Amino acid sequence: MHSTHATAHLAATTDKNLELVLHVLPAIVVILAASALCGRLALMVKQPRVLGEMVAGVLLGPTLFGALFPSIQKAIFTPEVKPILYVLSTIGLTVFMFLVGAGLDHGGGAGKKDTKNAAVLAVSGIVPSLLLGAAYLLYDKLSRPDVSSFQFALFIGGALSITAFPMLARILYERRLENSRLGRMTLLGASIxxxxxxxxxxxxxxxxxxxxAMHVLRMIGFTALFALVMLTVVARLLRPLGAKVERTGHFGFDQMYIIVGIVLVAGLFxxxxxxxxxxxxFIAGLAMPRNPAFRxxxxxxxxxxxxxxxxxxxFAFSGLNTELGGIAGWGMIGPLLLILAAGFVGKYAGCALAMRGVGFSWRESWAVGGLMNARGLMILIFINIxxxxxxxxxxxxxxxxxxxxxxxxxxxxxxxWAMPERLEQRMSPPTPEPKAASGSTAPEPEPVHA
Structure with a gap:
């Protein structure tokens, strides 16, 4: 009797799991199809693919798909599917930020002057976003009642100060400017x-x-301790792994188990x-060996x-939470334009003026201001949290x-507009690309998204 009951329970559980799979897989197929289409359209109009994927996520939400075909949208993105999408997106973000950290060349290449100028550039991208006052003006209208005006302003300012670092790096790599004075300083400023x-x-x-306050201090203390252990102890332990990959050109499953395990444990902690x-x-990525072949x-x-x-x-999960219909009308259009203006002026003008102040030409300064003003995937991660x-x-x-x-x-x-191709070519250093390790056919790593 007990065995029969257990068998029936197992069968019911199996049927339920199969039903969940049959709901999740169509949702993922729809997401990938929309992302591929919008990404291709973005490339056709000379925009980064990630922009099309961001738009695809918004269009799959209540703004378009949910407005035109509400019953179909609800049938695809059911309440049971959304938690699965959340888990998958969280794993994806954790691994992506790991790859961003691993691809960040924080070990050198910039002199003291470049480092100082990069710090000036970074401050010029942060301070104006915090001080323009948009967040304080909109606090009473837009903030949650349990969030103070200081927290609200710090959140909006922090979000507006973000730069799409991987996209910026990709643009500079494609144009062979990553080793130019402008490229090194811009990448370092964006990372700061x-x-x-x-x-x-x-x-x-x-x-x-x-x-x-004690809880806050405890959390900050644990975070600092975690970063210290990762960037010293763990980084040191991983150096032989990087040297071995550099020497042999082989990166196998054993190495992948170690790396993925470190990323997931770091995210869990x-x-x-x-x-x-x-x-x-991200911190796990910074702890990775810096060997070119390993990266x-x-x-x-x-x-x-x-x-x-x-x-x-x-992107799709973000789009399901984006209701652009809710900000239609002058009651919300005004605050939207104010936030957009604060973000654009603070980042574009602030960074351009800082670049001009440290000796770059106006064209170079406005070019960097435009790139630093892109926020891409990074701000979506920030605001989703x-x-x-x-x-x-x-x-x-x-x-x-x-x-x-x-x-x-x-x-x-x-x-x-600021940097035509003829001027861009003059800045590109003539040095050849570094060669990969013997036996490795992988290209030099480039951040490819966001």
Whole structure:
């Protein structure tokens, strides 16, 4: 009798799991189809693919798909499917941020003067976004009642200060400018900007828990300890692995198990202490060996599946939370335009004036200002964390999604306007590309998304 009951329970569980799979797979197929189509359209109009994928996510939400075919949209993105999409997107973001950290050349290449100028550039991209006052003006209208005006302003300012670092790196790599003085300084400045934004978010997450100053200090302490251990102890332990890949050109399954395990454990730990798994992934990436062959193999093995499968799921999940209809009308259009203006002026003009101040030409300065103003995937990660933790409303989330799309779309036209190809070629250093390790056919790693 007991055996019969257990068998029936197992059969029912199996049927339920199969039904869930039959709901999740069509949702993923729809997401990938929309992302592929919109990504291709973006490339046709000389925009980065990620912009099309961001737009695809918004279109799959209530803004278009849900408005035109509400019953079909609800049948595809059922309440049971959404948690699965959330888990997949979180894993994708954690691994993506790991690859961003692993691809960040923080070990050198820039002299003291370049480092100082990069710090000036970074500050010029952060401070104006915090001081323009848009967040304080909109606090009473847009903020949640349990969020203070300081927290609200810090969140909006942090979101607007973000630069799409991987996209910026990709543009400079494609144009062979990553080793130029302008390229090195811009990449370093953008990395400082993004690191500061993640620090803002970590502090805000701690403050928003309402657990008191001791809890905030404890969280910050655990985060600092985690980063210290990863960047010293773990990084040191991984050096032989990087040297072996550099020497043999072989990156096998054994190495992949180690790397993926470190990423997931790092994400789990940072999630546990309350600062979201993407931070753990990013710090784990910074701890990776800096050997060119190791980085090339890592990116060639992991980046494509993350960008083709997992990140489109994240864009779709973001789109399901984006209700542009809710910000229609002058009551919300005004605040949207104010936030957009604050973000654009603060980042574009602030960074351009800083570049001019440290000796670059006006054309170079405006080109960098345009690139630094792109926010891409990075701001979507930032605001999704804010929405999940209850720091912003859905209206503010939707506005910042629009800011992300508009500023990302404007980056390349602004860059091309300021830096025609003939001038760009003069800046490109004549040095050849570094060769990969013997036996390795993987190309030099390039951040390819966001």
């Amino acid at each position: 900007d993004d690191a500061a934004a993640w620090c803002f978010l970590a502090v805000l997450s701690a403050m928003h828990t309402g657990a008191g 940072t999630d546990y202490i309350g600062i979201y798994s993407v931070f753990g992934g 090339a193999a890592l990116h060639s093995r992991m980046m494509d599946i993350v960008c083709v499968l997992l990140l489109p799921i994240f 804010g929405l999940a933790q209850g720091m912003i409303t859905k209206e503010v989330f939707s506005m910042l999604v629009l800011v992300a799309v508009i500023t990302t779309a404007g980056a390349m036209p602004l860059y091309r």
